């Protein structure tokens with residue numbers, strides 16, 4: 001019997017796949033649909049203190065190898081979102097509440113609210129590449145990240161994961177700051193800052209000009225980040241970026257990820273990706289003579 005069960009400190013998932021933040025995770029209906037489709041956990045859309053419209057259109061460009069998005073963190077605000085969480089709690093898998101804020105006090109406020117609503121863990125969005133005053137703008141500073149994680153750990157009991165940006169030369173320093181502040185894990189990676197220009201209109205396509213690249217194009221960047229983080233950290237790593245198939249999932253696990261998130265592939269291929277990846281993982285483990293998923297976590301480090 002092959003076990004896909006994985007553990008992120010005291011959070012146990014029946015399989016390592018999660019729905020990534022921001023893709024089909026805005027309403028209780030879509031959160032429940034992802035849980036019913038075989039995801040081992042669901043991460044909500046990133047939620048802030050007050051309602052936010054996001055940027056005007058166009059906010060999403062589809063490319064051959066992924067998407068560039070600059071949604072601008074549209075969300076109904078933490079008070080309104082409580083209902084979506086409460087309506088999702090019976091879905092059978094852990095719900096991870098993603099939050100964004102501009103400083104440690106606001107993060108702590110949002111984290112406590114999410115905990116009251118009943119989420120199993122928090123994901124701190126310290127990495128959105130296109131929202132002024134939020135995300136990556138604060139997530140590239142080890143000092144600020146350390147302060148945020150430390151404050152939030154003082155205020156909540158549930159596990160806290162920090163979602164990191166690849167748009168920095170200080171990935172390891174930031175991740176170490178998370179670990180030293182008591183963070184329970186890191187999520188790597190958010191999107192890669194990018195842009196696209198219309199040659200007909202002779203100007204940037206996105207209303208915000210810059211956005212974040214996701215999908216297969218960023219998988220090698222995500223793999224590199226997870227591999228480097230595994231060498232530097234004791235806390236678990238959740239791998240995300242360009243996972244579409246079970247082979248992509250195996251690559252992330254071998255690089256050192258304990259769990260995985262899937263975003264763009266859900267948008268492109270539908271919710272069936274969770275079952276297809278989990279079935280492929282089970283077959284792979286069986287064929288290779290393993291009995292549990294944790295046996296392949298980080299194996300790519302052993303021979304190098």
Ligand SMILES: Cc1cc2nc3c(=O)[nH]c(=O)nc-3n(C[C@H](O)[C@H](O)[C@H](O)COP(=O)(O)O)c2cc1C
Pocket residue numbers: 020021022023045046060067069071073098125128163189190191213214215216218240241242243261262263264265
């Ligand atoms: C349309 C869209 C919206 C997103 N919204 C969020 C968000 O609200 N919060 C967040 O942390 N990440 C957000 N992301 C980033 C994804 O969660 C993920 O980190 C990234 O897309 C890489 O994974 P993928 O290649 O599987 O999509 C968003 C991505 C896309 C494409």
